[in-house]
Amino acid sequence: MTGTVMEIRDLHLRFPMGRSPADYVTGRPGRVVNALNGVSLDLIRGETLGVVGESGCGKSTLARCIVRLYTPSEGEIRFDGQDVFGTEQRADRAYNRRVQMMFQDPYSSLNPRMTTGQILAEALSVHKMRPDAKIPARVAELLELVRLSQDAQHKLPHEFSGGQRQRIAIARALAVEPEVLIADELVSALDVSVQAQVVNLLLELQETLDLTILFVAHDLRLVRHVSNRVAVIYLGRIVEVGDSETLFSAPAHPYSQALLSAAPSLNPDERGKAVKLEGELPSPLNMPSGCPFHVRCRHATETCKTTLPVLLPFKGRGEVACHHVEEINANA
Amino acid sequence: MDENTPILQVDGLNTTFHRNGRALPALRDVSFSVARGEVLGLVGESGSGKSVTLRSIIGLARRYGDVTGQVRWQGRDLVEMADRALRQIQGREIAMIFQEPMTSLNPLLTVGLQLEETLRAHTDLPRAARRDRAIEMLDLVGIPSAAQRLKDYPHQFSGGMRQRVMIAIALAANPKLLLADEPTTALDVTIQAQILDLILRLAQDMDMGVLLVTHDLGVVAQTCDNVAVMYAGRIVEQGLVRDVLREPRHPYTVGLMRSVPENLPPRTPLYSVPGVPPGLDALPPGCAFAPRCTSCIAPCSQDRPALSLITEGRQVACFNPVTKSQGNAA
């Protein structure tokens, strides 16, 4: 692992909701969904960085910003030192090739009328990866890489099982020889056994091809297993980031503590040990003031209601955004 | 009635669908029982027959398939029961909740109206009492400002809140049995924990039996008293949750447990049961798990192992069950 491959700095993304008739009558401005509220994150070459958080916290929005499907309202993403949203870089197709995304539902991302062979050949020719004559050989190589048989070339996406379709999605991403893979809920819809096969393949390819992976998933056990580092997101902000094993075995932020303890353990003797989290995620339409977690946090004080905590190094084990992290973890 | 007297007893349940002139044996010889206040977990990969089991119990599967065997309920057999009589039991004595509440809630009716509808159909409560009961139910499932929310429509609730509304409606008529089909699969772990807590509490307070379908062994570990593991339409192992999870005996249960990424060195290869489950139109002649089984012995590919008691409280359908030492070494 050598150095930072991507720097994400203070990323904000607000989705305008448009004005409702009531807004026009009262002269209220249109409302906005604050999907990302200042996300800063480094991606280190060769690592797997896990991203967890409840649905709606902004995981997919972050992933989509990284591959430039969304343009942030504020902040920047630097890749190899270049701002990827800068005017010159915008036109630069190389970034699109070097950073590839894979989605949960390949049905919506794989053209249902194209055979696997055509899908892979298209990816190769769009990015001019091979002269036309060499494309068939590369397609065969890619199928081998993701352990699909050669006759898969002639089949349509619907002829495959869920796990096989994810292999096709991986092959298509790898076709253009990327450096960074963004996996947004890649295996979430699969049965554990199939999930295991796809994850094993991904980890193995990561080693052989020297890939950096951003692994977004809501399955905490799986994220813990595959990640070197993990970022916990709450309402569009990172509340804790650090080494995966440390974070999972001893989360420091009150939200990480509650979230991780809610994952049901395989051990029946651990019943009732979860830190109960009352209420649900507040709406990103109505961001709470101060610490976004204060409405659900059992440690919240007056300061928490008014002042936004920033992400700061904590005990040399990553960073935490909480005013009271020291006291909360005093006897940990 | 004695604590352990089953309220539901399923005996030799078979469900067969037909497609293109071929018979698809979706369920074969499924037997289990649920006692008052008991939570029985039903686990297995997708397609193993969990949903069909629930649908066969409640009389939905017979609309599009052949259901035989016995489902004993309050001294009667639901399999034989006429549709009219069955409808009296559905929703009143036996309630069912599904994975996606939006498909079973009517988007055009307020939540209050839907609760009232259920109460009118399934209880003798007068109008005013129905409203009170509706508020009480929303309150019970943890929906804040219940009285005000009666006039809200399903889309005005978040996913977790909608699932609570579903549970409130399902439980409004005080059922004796709840059939819950992956009620938390689409929810975040935090909300899942709240909903499972709620189901557990209600099972205890209302002395209600629960048949909980899930594919998450963690959910089983944290919620169920007993567990039945399904494979290709049959129950292959059944017993107390604590015992089965600590010492699984069927090779398939062992495989399922091993593929959960828990207590493993980080970033090491995950275990995966080799191969894929057989299609219903191509079930192997002997044990359906034989082509994927690492413990397979000669009789496995010819004869079908019957579910039988191998130790106190544990039933396994296998000619060569895994022993404790093997299980640990594996």
Ligand SMILES: Nc1ncnc2c1ncn2[C@@H]1O[C@H](COP(=O)(O)OP(=O)(O)O)[C@@H](O)[C@H]1O
């Ligand atoms: N295209 C969009 N338009 C408006 N709101 C959006 C859009 N995409 C996401 N959102 C909102 O932004 C928030 C974050 O969503 P998302 O990134 O999808 O969360 P996650 O992937 O963590 O579940 C949510 O409130 C979601 O409703």
Ligand SMILES: Nc1ncnc2c1ncn2[C@@H]1O[C@H](COP(=O)(O)OP(=O)(O)O)[C@@H](O)[C@H]1O
């Ligand atoms: N109406 C139907 N017609 C034909 N096959 C069906 C029907 N419903 C379910 N099946 C089949 O029965 C098997 C069990 O399905 P199901 O009970 O839904 O599995 P799960 O364990 O995932 O809930 C599957 O092979 C499924 O394809």
Ligand code: SF4
């Ligand atoms: S800053 Fe305050 S409210 Fe926020 S997590 Fe820390 S203690 Fe809780």
Ligand code: SF4
């Ligand atoms: S009966 Fe034979 S093939 Fe089937 S699970 Fe047991 S050992 Fe494996």
Ligand SMILES: [Mg+2]
């Ligand atoms: Mg998402």
Ligand SMILES: [Mg+2]
């Ligand atoms: Mg099902």
